[in-house]
Amino acid sequence: MYKISQHxxxxxLWRRKTRSAMVVMMIALCLSGLLGLQGxxxxxxxxxxxxTIRSDSGEISLYAKEYRLNKSLDYRLSPxxxxxxxxxxIEAIDAYTVRLEQEGLIAxxxxxxxxxxxxxxxEKEQNFGQLxxxxxxxxxxxxxxxxxALIGSALAKKFNLSIGSxxxxxxxxxxxxxxxxxxxISGILKTGxxxxxxxxxxxxxxxISKFLNLQQSATQIALRVKETENIKKVQDxxxxxxxxxxxxxxxxxxxxxxxxQEIMNIxxxxxxxxxxxxxxxxxxxxxLVSVLERMREFSIMLAIGTPYxxxxxxxxxxxxFLGIIGFLAGALLGGVLLFYMSTAGIDMRSFEAGxxxxxxSAVMYANMHLYYFFQAFFAVFFAxxxxxxxxxxxxxxxxxxxxxxxxxx
Amino acid sequence: MLFSLAFRNIVKSKGRSIITLLLSTxxxxxxxxxxxxxxxxxxxxxxxxxxxxxxxxxxxxxxYRDEGGYDNLIxxxxxxxxxxxxxxxxxxxxxxxxxxSLLSGDEKAVGSMIVGIIPSSEASLSKLPSSLIKGEYLxxxxxxxIYIGSALAKRLNVDIxxxxxxxxxxxxYSIAADLFTIKGxxxxxxxEFDSQAAFVxxxxxxxxxxxxxxxxxxxxxxxxxxxxxxVTTALQASLPSEVEAVNWKILLSALVQAMLVDSIFNYISxxxxxxxxxxxxxxxxxxxxxxxxxxxGLLRALGLTSKDIFGMLFVEILLLATVxxxxxxxxxxxxxxxxxxxxxxxxxxxxxxxxxxxVSDEIPMNFDLFTIAWNALTIFILNLAAIIYPVTKxxxxxxxxxxxxx
Numbered sequence: 001m002y003k004i005s006q007h008x009x010x011x012x013l014w015r016r017k018t019r020s021a022m023v024v025m026m027i028a029l030c031l032s033g034l035l036g037l038q039g040x041x042x043x044x045x046x047x048x049x050x051x052t053i054r055s056d057s058g059e060i061s062l063y064a065k066e067y068r069l070n071k072s073l074d075y076r077l078s079p080x081x082x083x084x085x086x087x088x089x090i091e092a093i094d095a096y097t098v099r100l101e102q103e104g105l106i107a108x109x110x111x112x113x114x115x116x117x118x119x120x121x122x123e124k125e126q127n128f129g130q131l132x133x134x135x136x137x138x139x140x141x142x143x144x145x146x147x148x149a150l151i152g153s154a155l156a157k158k159f160n161l162s163i164g165s166x167x168x169x170x171x172x173x174x175x176x177x178x179x180x181x182x183x184x185i186s187g188i189l190k191t192g193x194x195x196x197x198x199x200x201x202x203x204x205x206x207x208i209s210k211f212l213n214l215q216q217s218a219t220q221i222a223l224r225v226k227e228t229e230n231i232k233k234v235q236d237x238x239x240x241x242x243x244x245x246x247x248x249x250x251x252x253x254x255x256x257x258x259x260x261q262e263i264m265n266i267x268x269x270x271x272x273x274x275x276x277x278x279x280x281x282x283x284x285x286x287x288l289v290s291v292l293e294r295m296r297e298f299s300i301m302l303a304i305g306t307p308y309x310x311x312x313x314x315x316x317x318x319x320x321f322l323g324i325i326g327f328l329a330g331a332l333l334g335g336v337l338l339f340y341m342s343t344a345g346i347d348m349r350s351f352e353a354g355x356x357x358x359x360x361s362a363v364m365y366a367n368m369h370l371y372y373f374f375q376a377f378f379a380v381f382f383a384x385x386x387x388x389x390x391x392x393x394x395x396x397x398x399x400x401x402x403x404x405x406x407x408x409x
Numbered sequence: 410m411l412f413s414l415a416f417r418n419i420v421k422s423k424g425r426s427i428i429t430l431l432l433s434t435x436x437x438x439x440x441x442x443x444x445x446x447x448x449x450x451x452x453x454x455x456x457x458x459x460x461x462x463x464x465x466x467x468x469x470x471x472x473y474r475d476e477g478g479y480d481n482l483i484x485x486x487x488x489x490x491x492x493x494x495x496x497x498x499x500x501x502x503x504x505x506x507x508x509x510s511l512l513s514g515d516e517k518a519v520g521s522m523i524v525g526i527i528p529s530s531e532a533s534l535s536k537l538p539s540s541l542i543k544g545e546y547l548x549x550x551x552x553x554x555i556y557i558g559s560a561l562a563k564r565l566n567v568d569i570x571x572x573x574x575x576x577x578x579x580x581x582y583s584i585a586a587d588l589f590t591i592k593g594x595x596x597x598x599x600x601e602f603d604s605q606a607a608f609v610x611x612x613x614x615x616x617x618x619x620x621x622x623x624x625x626x627x628x629x630x631x632x633x634x635x636x637x638x639x640v641t642t643a644l645q646a647s648l649p650s651e652v653e654a655v656n657w658k659i660l661l662s663a664l665v666q667a668m669l670v671d672s673i674f675n676y677i678s679x680x681x682x683x684x685x686x687x688x689x690x691x692x693x694x695x696x697x698x699x700x701x702x703x704x705x706g707l708l709r710a711l712g713l714t715s716k717d718i719f720g721m722l723f724v725e726i727l728l729l730a731t732v733x734x735x736x737x738x739x740x741x742x743x744x745x746x747x748x749x750x751x752x753x754x755x756x757x758x759x760x761x762x763x764x765x766x767x768v769s770d771e772i773p774m775n776f777d778l779f780t781i782a783w784n785a786l787t788i789f790i791l792n793l794a795a796i797i798y799p800v801t802k803x804x805x806x807x808x809x810x811x812x813x814x815x
Contacts, residue, residue, distance in 0.1 A: 026689070113522070114522070178576065275685050
């Protein structure tokens with residue numbers, strides 16, 4: 001019986017090819033557009049999160065208590081060996097990096113402005129977040145004797161700096177004395193994290209320690225954790241080991257990124273809901289007419305003893321076929337679109353300045369996840385079911401004999 | 410006759426008419442509100458940045474915006490002042506001297522932007538005086554008093570009456586240093602600005618920086634800021650060739666570009682909604698027209714041409730679209746107008762997004778008749794475009810084919 005319904009539904013679908021094609025096109029085009037947007041928006045936020053984790057926070061960061069409220073060298077992590085020994089005991093920690101930073105004034109012969117000097121270990125940063133991949137000019141090196149510096153791209157642009165340019169950084173050391181240090185630029189970094197690109201100058205850990213009159217100290221230790229599910233566990237473990245330290249996850253340090261991701265998810269769901277409620281209207285239009293123009297046919301079926309559920313199943317299947325074909329076409333089209341956007345990316349370099357202002361990449365890459373397609377399938381499925389409710393109610397109310405006699409529609 | 414036939418059809422096909430009317434009306438309202446909200450938030454962003462500190466236009470030496478520093482200062486500010494004074498399009502203006510120095514409190518030193526301003530002039534050019542949250546604003550007679558951003562005060566751990574030391578370089582690149590007393594603390598809401606900027610009476614700062622009769626730039630407020638491109642172009646003609654007049658669209662080009670990108674993405678998002686509306690109207694029109702195929706065949710047999718049929722069906726959608734767009738536009742425009750006067754308040758949004766330049770919890774809509782007109786026209790065209798295919802298809806049938814259509 002089920003097979004008969006299926007066969008009848010399939011045949012009915014192609015009785016009015018144009019009508020069915022319109023519905024399929026509507027579903028396919030809207031679905032591919034929604035999939036493309038979902039992947040692109042998701043990709044934009046993921047890129048921001050990824051660059052933030054790689055270039056700054058890691059999955060977990062450690063700060064001395066109070067440091068984040070009052071960025072003073074009085075609040076620092078020391079001695080480093082205490083932390084490093086603990087990290088070596090925790091298997092879930094993949095890599096870590098130690099940073100020592102101080103705010104001050106960067107100046108060239110002609111210009112000056114506020115900036116942050118960061119002491120890092122190039123090797124550790126490379127293992128931690130492949131910082132070397134962010135180099136746009138020059139080398140990922142502090143040069144001979146670790147005398148040179150790397151600088152954020154936006155800051156370099158403001159000062160019109162190129163490789164080999166000399167800059168002076170003035171800041172207070174740990175004793176409160178104001179000192180200056182001079183170095184040449186050996187590399188320019190573009191991380192996509194505005195806080196780093198616009199404000200940061202990187203020098204070796206040894207050089208900054210000497211400049212700030214500090215040993216075995218850091219203002220931040222950032223950790224990479226092997227699996228996402230381990231993050232909370234490692235955080236709790238570290239908090240027990242270092243109760244006087246702030247042990248914070250990246251989403252606690254950058255709650256705005258999580259919020260943006262949540263807003264984007266809500267936006268995607270709302271878009272699916274609005275578009276497919278309206279799409280359900282379109283399917284409904286076709287299904288209603290399809291049922292109404294075959295009222296006599298259905299009445300005859302019912303009059304000769306066909307159970308109502310067979311007729312009902314036929315109509316549901318007819319709508320489902322429309323939905324499934326539309327979904328498959330949309331998923332294929334959307335999949336191709338997503339594949340293209342996730343591999344070739346969308347080049348928005350003509351809007352580079354505007355995008356960088358908010359930390360977006362000028363070449364945008366889409367994400368592509370299987371769950372997008374499941375989500376889309378449920379939206380189509382829901383729209384399809386919604387569209388047949390009214391036609392089925394209409395069908396249930398008919399009196400077959402009267403319809404056959406032409407007395408009732 | 411076509412009109413009465415069309416009208417009769419609209420009344421007869423209630424279902425299709427109601428759905429088309431509702432969809433078009435709702436889409437028009439939605440589109441107008443969506444664009445008004447987007448434009449309103451963008452205008453708010455830009456207006457805040459322009460009016461808080463930047464100003465509507467600057468007059469500076471060529472190259473100052475790209476290179477800045479002391480090599481591109483206006484060295485005869487008096488002559489530029491004279492030109493600006495004689496320009497009737499300018500309502501008010503003032504010179505500023507911007508430099509970066511290290512400011513030190515008792516415990517901490519921070520690289521800061523120190524700006525020499527004429528305090529009385531800034532009242533009509535920026536929101537500096539009205540952003541005061543503690544202490545007092547500067548006067549034209551102040552000497553070593555400093556007006557400092559709230560986040561900068563927090564970074565330096567200083568308060569009203571505290572002393573801060575400034576170490577920088579004067580325009581001859583010699584060391585410039587002085588001790589200032591904090592007279593006032595301001596909070597504009599522009600997070601980066603509040604955490605970096607400090608202001609000093611220009612006449613006093615000039616004695617430290619050796620910048621008498623020197624300015625980084627002049628900031629301007631025109632009588633007609635709405636036509637900023639025209640007024641800055643006109644002003645440029647009266648300025649020496651080495652001096653340029655640039656308006657906020659160039660001064661804040663990155664922000665303008667960011668808003669443009671945001672608008673593009675918004676239009677792409679909403680276009681999917683339009684696509685589905687287009688298809689639904691097309692499907693309903695198609696179904697409706699084809700259920701009347703016999704009737705249309707009969708009309709053709711009675712002598713109506715395919716042009717007449719097209720006209721009749723076109724008038725149908727024209728009537729439906731006109732009614733829905735007029736109703737939708739009135740409702741949408743009223744909502745946009747209301748929320749322009751009474752902005753939507755989203756509590757806490759300014760605090761949450763302060764690093765992104767959001768300065769207020771209020772988001773006004775933008776009521777602009779031209780924008781509303783093109784929004785409504787877009788939906789109108791969408792409606793008309795949706796019937797082209799069904800009408801073309803039915804007109805391909807001959808009278809006999811149409812009458813036999815099952």
